[in-house]
Amino acid sequence: xxxxxxxxxxxxxxxxxxAFIDAQWExxxxxxxxxxxxxxxxxxxxxxxxxxxxxxxxxxEKLRLKNVISGSVFAKPFFWSALAVLLAPVAPTMVVLIAVxxxxxxxxxxxxxxxxxxxxxGRISQWMLIYALIYAVSAVFSVTHADKMSYALTLVFxxxxxxxxxxxxxxxxxxxxxxxxxxxxxxxxxxxxxxTFTGAENLGNWVDKTSFGGLQRMYSTLDNPNMLAHYxxxxxxxxxxxxxxxxxxxxxxxxxxxxxxxxxxxLMTYSRxxxxxxxxxxxxxxxxxxxxxxxxxxxGVLGLLAVMPRTVITRLLSIGNISDSSTTYRIYIWKGSARxxxxxxxxxxxxxxxxxxxxxxxxxLDAIVAPHAHSLYLMTLCETGVxxxxxxxxxxxxxxxxxxxxxxxxxxxxNRVYLIAxxxxxxxxxxxxxxxxxxYNYRVMLMFWIVAALCAILSRKEKSL
Numbered sequence: 001x002x003x004x005x006x007x008x009x010x011x012x013x014x015x016x017x018x019a020f021i022d023a024q025w026e027x028x029x030x031x032x033x034x035x036x037x038x039x040x041x042x043x044x045x046x047x048x049x050x051x052x053x054x055x056x057x058x059x060x061e062k063l064r065l066k067n068v069i070s071g072s073v074f075a076k077p078f079f080w081s082a083l084a085v086l087l088a089p090v091a092p093t094m095v096v097l098i099a100v101x102x103x104x105x106x107x108x109x110x111x112x113x114x115x116x117x118x119x120x121x122g123r124i125s126q127w128m129l130i131y132a133l134i135y136a137v138s139a140v141f142s143v144t145h146a147d148k149m150s151y152a153l154t155l156v157f158x159x160x161x162x163x164x165x166x167x168x169x170x171x172x173x174x175x176x177x178x179x180x181x182x183x184x185x186x187x188x189x190x191x192x193x194x195x196t197f198t199g200a201e202n203l204g205n206w207v208d209k210t211s212f213g214g215l216q217r218m219y220s221t222l223d224n225p226n227m228l229a230h231y232x233x234x235x236x237x238x239x240x241x242x243x244x245x246x247x248x249x250x251x252x253x254x255x256x257x258x259x260x261x262x263x264x265x266x267l268m269t270y271s272r273x274x275x276x277x278x279x280x281x282x283x284x285x286x287x288x289x290x291x292x293x294x295x296x297x298x299x300g301v302l303g304l305l306a307v308m309p310r311t312v313i314t315r316l317l318s319i320g321n322i323s324d325s326s327t328t329y330r331i332y333i334w335k336g337s338a339r340x341x342x343x344x345x346x347x348x349x350x351x352x353x354x355x356x357x358x359x360x361x362x363x364x365l366d367a368i369v370a371p372h373a374h375s376l377y378l379m380t381l382c383e384t385g386v387x388x389x390x391x392x393x394x395x396x397x398x399x400x401x402x403x404x405x406x407x408x409x410x411x412x413x414x415n416r417v418y419l420i421a422x423x424x425x426x427x428x429x430x431x432x433x434x435x436x437x438x439x440y441n442y443r444v445m446l447m448f449w450i451v452a453a454l455c456a457i458l459s460r461k462e463k464s465l
Contacts, residue, residue, distance in 0.1 A: 045129070046121050053119075056112040070113040077107035077167035084160070086180045088446050089188050089231055090221050093153070096443055100156060103163050120165040124456040127398045128161050128449075131391040135351060138384045142350020143358055150352045154439070157446040164453040171415055174457040177450070178238050178418060185235035186258035189265035192220030192228065196268065218268035226432075227441040229274025232266045233428040234451050236278065237285055241421035245414040273432040281428030288407060288420040330374045330435060332365045337373040337382055339363040348385035356382060372440060376433030399426065399455050406459035415458055422454050 060066050069075050084099035091099075111117050119125075132155055139151040168174055196218055217225035239259030246252035266274060340349070340363040349359045353371045356379075360370060373379040381389045403423045410416040429438060429448060439445040 046119065049119055053111055054115060057115045060112050066113045069109050072109070074102075074106055075109040075113060077103055077110050077163070078169075078173055080106040081160075081164050081167040082173075082177060082180060085164070085177050085450055086184050088443050088450065089184050090191075093442050096446065097153065097156065100160050100163075100446070103160065103167065104156075107163050107167055117166070117169075120162055120456065122165065122456050122460075123398045123402055124395070124452060125162045125165055127391065127395040128158065128452075131388070131395050132158050134384055134388045134391045138348055138388060139351050141347065142352070142355050144350065144352075144354050146354040147352030150354075153442045154351065154445070157442060158449055160446065161449040161453045161456075164450060165456045168453075168457045171412075171458060171460070174454055175414075175418065177454060178242065178421075181235055181447075181450075182239045182242050182255065182258050185232070185239060185262045188220050188222070188228070188231070189258075189261040192218040192265045192268065193261075195220065215270060216268075217270045218265055220265065222441055222444060224441065225269040226271050226274065226436050227438075227444050229266060229269040229271035229277070230429055230432055230436065230438045230441075230444050231447055232262050232269070233274060233277050233281060233432060234425040234447050236262050236266065237281055237421040237425040237428075238418075240285065241417045244417050271432075273435045277428035277432035280431050281424045284427045285420055285424040288424065289417070329368065329370075332368040333370045333374050334378060336360060336364045336368065336370070337375075337378050339365075341381055344382070344385065346385045346387065348381065348383045348388060351383040372437045374437055375435060376430070376438050379437045379439070395452070396430065399423075399452050402459045403455045419455070419458050422451050422458065426451055426455070 060069065073079070080099065081103040084096060084103050087096050087099050111119070135158070136151075136155060139145075139155075164177075168177065196216060218228060219225045220228050222228045222231055236259060239255060239262055243252055243255040243259060246255055266278060337360070340360060344359070349355050356370075356372055364370070373382050377389070380392050384391075400423065403419055407416060407419050407423070410419060426448070429451075432438065438448065
């Protein structure tokens with residue numbers, strides 16, 4: 001069923017690029033430091049981690065604390081990690097941070113009482129470590145250190161990928177996480193409609209008043225309609241997967257209700273990038289599931305366009321309209337950011353909004369004031385230079401290569417559908433990331449890493465879990 005993709009030049013180019021990067025990674029000093037290579041205990045970093053774990057386990061046994069700790073609810077990392085996943089889009093950032101830190105602490109307690117539980121060291125986790133390391137170094141040498149809390153949140157949420165991949169030991173755990181994500185997605189959509197119907201403030205603050213005066217855009221718990229669209233791009237495909245994999249009518253009905261609510265919320269964001277990302281995500285989903293369904297999907301899209309409200313059609317037709325102030329604003333920011341990169345292309349200026357605000361005005365065009373580069377890729381280059389950008393691309397390519405390999409070889413139909421949902425959601429998210437800095441909202445960034453962790457968990461061979 002993947003012949004259509006496998007035969008394309010784009011697929012071959014991406015596969016070749018991923019293989020080249022992997023080969024260079026394994027040959028490099030850094031790669032050898034992190035990689036387990038052929039020896040499951042190999043790689044200097046993981047060898048050190050394993051040795052430290054053994055030392056702590058012996059200490060706990062001598063102190064006779066093993067039974068006390070292992071029997072505690074605080075030593076159940078999957079519970080706390082799953083709680084963080086459920087809360088991520090609905091709770092305030094600081095509450096989510098507490099839940100994430102609880103996951104870190106619980107995993108630590110579990111590992112010092114269970115020597116058999118080892119830190120996840122799959123290819124995705126290896127790239128996550130190097131990306132986090134580069135980000136940390138960039139933060140140290142930033143042009144300003146006014147964003148210390150931002151540094152901490154980004155690093156903790158990024159490394160949570162490894163915590164989650166380690167805590168979820170079975171595919172059933174990953175399926176539980178998916179159910180929780182769909183439940184929270186429904187809650188986010190429902191709250192968004194509540195705000196819309198009760199006339200919440202700021203609903204019309206993200207549009208060109210001249211072109212779209214009076215248009216109200218949903219933002220729900222994520223404070224910004226574009227950030228809400230980014231989040232929904234990750235969860236809508238998972239909702240569709242839950243519907244397909246439902247084992248009974250009640251589960252299927254619940255999945256349909258949740259997914260329709262999220263789709264309606266996506267529509268109400270009026271995010272053009274989100275809509276295009278969702279369309280791309282749907283294409284990827286259908287092609288990977290069964291390319292024969294693509295024609296049916298096209299018919300469905302045409303049918304939807306025929307019944308869409310006029311405001312939606314007008315918004316769609318405005319894509320690429322340079323007279324739209326939001327489009328013009330982005331173009332000026334991209335040009336100014338590109339000018340800034342001519343002087344800071346290698347290491348960047350340091351992560352965070354404050355660093356960007358400190359340097360960008362010297363390169364801004366037409367006195368445009370901006371807090372960030374309005375592009376995930378351009379902002380990564382500005383923050384960490386080509387080194388950090390290469391690490392982020394390494395993470396993304398490792399996720400796609402690992403997941404693509406698993407999809408081709410997966411025998412379990414349900415797990416295959418979940419893999420397809422995860423990778424199609426990431427595809428739509430990364431597409432919208434070209435015109436928005438999708439890591440601007442820490443919780444949306446966390447959701448991206450959570451789905452990356454899902455890919456790592458679902459891609460494992462069942463017999464090795």
